Amino acid sequence: xxxxxxxxxxVLYKKHNKIALSKKEMSQESxxxxxxxxxxxxxxxxxxxxxxxxxxxxxxxxxxxxxxxCTIQTL
Numbered sequence: 001x002x003x004x005x006x007x008x009x010x011v012l013y014k015k016h017n018k019i020a021l022s023k024k025e026m027s028q029e030s031x032x033x034x035x036x037x038x039x040x041x042x043x044x045x046x047x048x049x050x051x052x053x054x055x056x057x058x059x060x061x062x063x064x065x066x067x068x069x070c071t072i073q074t075l
Contacts, residue, residue, distance in 0.1 A: 001062065008065035020050065020058040029064070 001009070016025065026047070027034045040046030041057070047067040050058045 001065070002069065004069045005062070005065045008068050009061055012061045012064060016061070019062075020060045021064065023057050023059075026059045026064070 012029075013019070016029075021029060023034050023037055026032075027037060030037070030047075032040075037046065041049060047059050048063040050060060052058060
């Protein structure tokens with residue numbers, strides 16, 4: 001994990017106090033609708049996720065931190 005990823009992970013962990021987000025929490029965090037998250041996931045795009053049981057989807061914070069640092073560019 002890069003230093004930028006660690007910083008983002010720590011911020012996310014302090015905010016959510018857990019290591020993975022549900023689809024609803026991910027929607028709120030990212031500003032994307034649940035249907036957009038579903039579409040991205042089905043097309044193999046977006047943040048990596050875990051599928052548990054009968055289809056519960058969770059987004060690990062370390063993967064979200066990695067996704068944010070790779071996709072968000074600053075000026």
